[in-house]
Amino acid sequence: MTVSSHPATEELSAYIDEELERRAVEDLDAHLASCLECRHRLEGLRRVVAGLQRIESVAPPPALEEMVLGQLALRPPRTLAERLAARRRGSRRVRSYVGTIFAVVLALVIISLLFTQAVQRRQGAAVEAGEVVPPADSVEWRAGVDRQRIGERLFARTAGGWIEVGVGEPQRVLGANDPERAELLRTLPGLEALAGAGAEGESQTPTRIVLEWRGESVALELSPLAESRR
């Protein structure tokens, strides 16, 4: 190594750490012997390294052990300071629980509201609000009539009989011998009561009921007595 080819800082740094090969050390020693500038650079690096090595360790704060081990619930707090720190941590935990509970309750309220709205849409929210609204293509509608609920279904009495709210003109009629009729009556036994509701002694007269059945609007004529005799 000559004066004209100065060693890289990396070589000088490794030289300080005794991490150079023996041959490289000999070359560098020879260069340093004749190069004041590189001796100056090396001295500067040595001072930096010596200064860094004199920086002392900092002891971790005593409370840190309780914070770490307490966080992992490995041991209960022992000293007063530890107990206070644990209490502060506990109150933070309570606050986070309160926040979580609030979020869950809020979510439940929103879900129940959405669910209620969906149910109301299905059953005809306007009728629930007290205003009787005829189905879109009802054959006949008389305002102020009775309403009856069977399960989740809401029926309104019209001059033409009972119509499930929101259900339109029947697409077909379930006759007396239609097997679906018996199945429907088994599914919605309250229909017979509906047939008799408000009949004022005219229970012998069949009542027409229009409702949704398997995705379509159907009608059936129903006399509770007749059905019960069957």
Added chain:
Amino acid sequence: MQGELSLTTAPPRGGSDAPVEAPTRAQRERDLVARFRRGDQEAFEEFYREFSGLVYNLALRQCGSREQARDLTQEVFLRIFKSLSRFRGQSSLKTWTYRVCINHCRSRLGRKRLPTESLTTDDGERELLDVRRTPEERAVQEDEGRVLSDALTEVEPLFREAVVLRDLEGLAYQEIADVLEVPIGTVRSRIARGREQLRRVLGAGGAE
């Protein structure tokens, strides 16, 4: 820096006693991890006492703030608690702990510039005292340490990691390569560039 650690490796350049020391240390580490896997709570407490100083100081040099170093140390030990049972002993527990700490600091701190809070002022935390020095010597040393610590915050994070591991923690190049998971040539380069940046910040002679 952590001379009292019973589980840590021998000084990097100690040389002769390493073959005797290594199996004992490795066995002790294996025992500790085995106890931890069995649910022995004291095992992690022991681990904490062995390595808390190491983690705290490394975090402190990486973040430049004692308060943040406390948070980082807590997070590092939480990470270690979750993953210690998967430690396979392919490196020493100390190397592995350094790696976890460095990686966590990197992910939390990124490449942002460090604050200039002096790391050597005593604001209630106890420095490790060297009783052999006179008060005057200690004052000079503390001044010098403060200047150097502040200057260290000016160094690029990648170079700072290498310099801290080498000059403050006393790791050998190969150990640093294991911690940082880079070739030894990269370690050599990062250390040199970190020291060079420090030399320029401090104006420690030897202009280019």
